[in-house]
Amino acid sequence: MGNEQATFRVVGTRPVRPDGVDKVTGRAAFGADYQLPGMLVGVVVRSPHAHARIKSIDVSAARALPGVQAVVTAADLVDLPSEVSSGGEAPINFRHVSLNVIARDKALYEGHAVAALAATSTAIAAAAAALIKVDYEVLPHVIDVLEAMREGAPLLHPDLFTTGVAPAPAAASNVAGVTEFSLGDLAQGFAEAEVIIEREYTTQPVHQGYIEPHAVAATFGADGTASVWCSSQGQFMVREYCAKLLGMDIGQIRVIPAEIGGGFGGKTTVYLEPLALALSRQSGRPVKMVMSRGDEFKATGPTSGTHVKIKLGAKRDGTFTAGEMTLKYQAGAFPGSPAFLGGMTGFTPYVFEHAKATCYDVVSNRPKSAAYRAPGAPMAAFGVESAIDELAQQLNIDPLELRLKNAATAGTRTLYGVKLPVVGYVETLEAAKAHPHYSAPLGPNQGRGVASGFWFNIGGPSSAAIHVNEDGTVEVVTGNPDIGGSRASMAMMAAEVLGIDLAHVKPTIGDTAQIAYSFMTGGSRVTFATGKAVIEAAEATVAQLRGRAAKMWKVEPNEVVWREGLAHCTRVDETTRAPFTLAQIAHQAGRTGGPISGNVSINAAGAGPGFGTHLCDVEVDPETGAVKIIRYTAIQDVGRAIHPAYVEGQLQGGAVQGIGWALNEAYLYDAQGCLLNSGFLDYRMPVASDLPMIDTVLVEVPNPGHPFGVRGVGEVPIVPPLAAVANAVSRATGVRMTDLPMSPPHVLAQLDRAKTAS
Amino acid sequence: MAKHHIQTTINGEPTEFLCETQQTLLDVLRDELDLTGSKEGCGTGDCGACSVLLDGRLVCACLVLGVEAAGRAVTTIEGVAQGNVLHPLQQAFLDEAALQCGICTPGFIVAGKALLERNLNPTETDVRYWLAGNLCRCTGYDKIVRAVMNCAAQMREEASHG
């Protein structure tokens, strides 16, 4: 099936999602909603210090408290070697995962888990937690990324030697690695430049801010097998990580995915699950653990705060001649910031003959960073897209025209070497230019910002099973938690191929025992990769249906075609053969060979890169520095929108997360390295009254790598907003904003500084 | 300490429960009464995921003690639909795709319904400020605000014909 298919019957419509009623009535079961007989309450004891050696942990008093059933420390998990394993998908150091779940020798950030216990009630668990005595030797700490890179900075890991540099360093440091990408000859590129913009930018770490805290219920049987109910972006990830950390076989653990109340990358690793299993193993009873919001902020992954340096060279006509970026990203307590992804994405929307990115991955005494929606890309794009805006102002060129002049198209070589396949970046710029938003007049103290963004989107392993029920209704089972409406798109793609009513297709998320391995819900991969598996499973089902119809007609399978949900016989003879419906074939399945099903596991290649362009109007109050978003339009090449309403929702939600990042959200630490704003009151995410409607334009340049043309859509929309907002504020005020968040006091300080300077 | 014996009305039904003094109404609903539709997103009254009505007034169940429910009427998300008939706002959320992950949805529906009971002709600004105590990280609020506005319009239409 080619994606040139002109018309679709189901794809592109906006049906009610299959899990919708459960979610508007409160019936859907999320991570914290599971209750098992005899279940204990598990809690975590956390370090109050940003950096401390753990000299000893005395759990005896806690253990002696009536009602306490289990107490665990790092000694209850496997002491894993430090090695990068590429067994799963992305490379991972399971020692770091384990040490982040529970500290072994050192607590590396405030909130780092040091012990966990389970008791018969919340009150007893809290009382017992207070009885655990940890003897700490408090060590000097470092929070800031540039401070952490300085010689003599407090060292987090004495065995951390910078990778990616030659010769290999003799001394340990907080710089975990340096990654470089380069293209052409940078010196030549800058020599050709007639204008050069050189600026430094900073962004603060921001939390994914999902509304559902991490939650798990786990039970460990006497036979050594375990079941885990939890909210995550991947039940197979939870199973693999828990097996590794607890020294179990993967087959001994079954993970049942709960509904997931938001993730945005923040639920792509484990925090509580191994502890709940260890507590259940020790107590012989089910254990439930739910993280508090404060612990979410202190101990789960935000994305990196960054220091970004951009140098951009261009001709007077606007043609880019060279680009250089230096990216310093906070990894948090363990290596693994997405600095390299910033380096790979920042310049990708543009044609550069000469470019270079140098990316530093730096540890400091903060929670280990976790993936967050297009990891690493928004911060690099903030720098690049701000520099482009400044260049447009200097050259007096329209910012969309400047981007169009340099826009990447199919065949453009990226900084990471690969040439782009078919992409729709230019189309988003043209759509932005044509949008009424772009020509609407602006009032006093108002400004309009433009910015673009790129994300790869990924494919990878996915499985799908289609079961035809006896009455011709159909089950679609996949292995990816539905984080934003993917059940709807899975069912729609299956219905499209099978040619049946969507109402007859029921999508289900299988647990780890019910469906073959599927990589996580992340990387904007589910509608693309798992969708591809669903389409192939539906096609395999159609092939069976044709075979069964052939048997019923006593003709050859190749004499049966499948059209609009019916088997048609192409043999022309004296017999009239009325088409069979799917239901008719299903009824006869017992007589024609047994149940009909299609099972497919793939490693999906051909993910289509995504580009977006955002327009943002702001009004800045010169008295207070407060920035109000007055109009916002997100335009994106989505390949093909399966369910356009949920695609629009991705653009709107991503844009608003980016607006929060640009205007309000930040981590504030005191002098001891303790987080000051570990709650939603002081960590200010956007609320409804902060925002206007978010307009969207879905540009559809089909991805040749997907049967229906799907591109991933979830991550691109968080890439442009930081710069779109900053460019708008800069143009509204006449002062270039280079540091986030642009909170009222910060904006006011910049305005005052500019006033004093002039 | 002995537990408190509380008599209250939940979703129209007389209900009794035992709770400890420090247990919140949210804890009671979720842990004692198995009404898990109200969600805990923060426990500090900042996210609105546990929104319920207490004698018709919109409150965060995490900021109310279980004992405070004595003699009062509590409406939770489980009481919004009449049996299997959805409230128009629930239907509007489905029609407008006003939810992605769905964790905040019960709170938004309880809060939105409370608004419509007071004001069936809200402006967009009214809706945005009324819902400012409910956090959603997925949608950017656009489709949620539209769902409430469209539902109000539809309910006005029905009221004028009714």
Place this chain on the structure above:
Amino acid sequence: MAVVILQSDFARRHTGGQTTLEVNASDYGSLLAVLDRRYPGLAVSLGVGMAVAIDGEIFPTPLLQAVGPDSEVHFLPVIGGG
């Protein structure tokens, strides 16, 4: 001869800084073997956390992927997502 392009930091560590290499191989597996003979340890290093792109397409399972005489082979970090 297929052209193999390495990131500069990889090149510094394994090939004395040479980022562009010419390799005669018909599929990815044999290409990797040739590289490893030339620069012992390189294949192992490329095997951890690196993805491969052949003629612009990133392959999750490249082992038997054909490499043409004019192919361009890139190694890049594995891309995840949120």
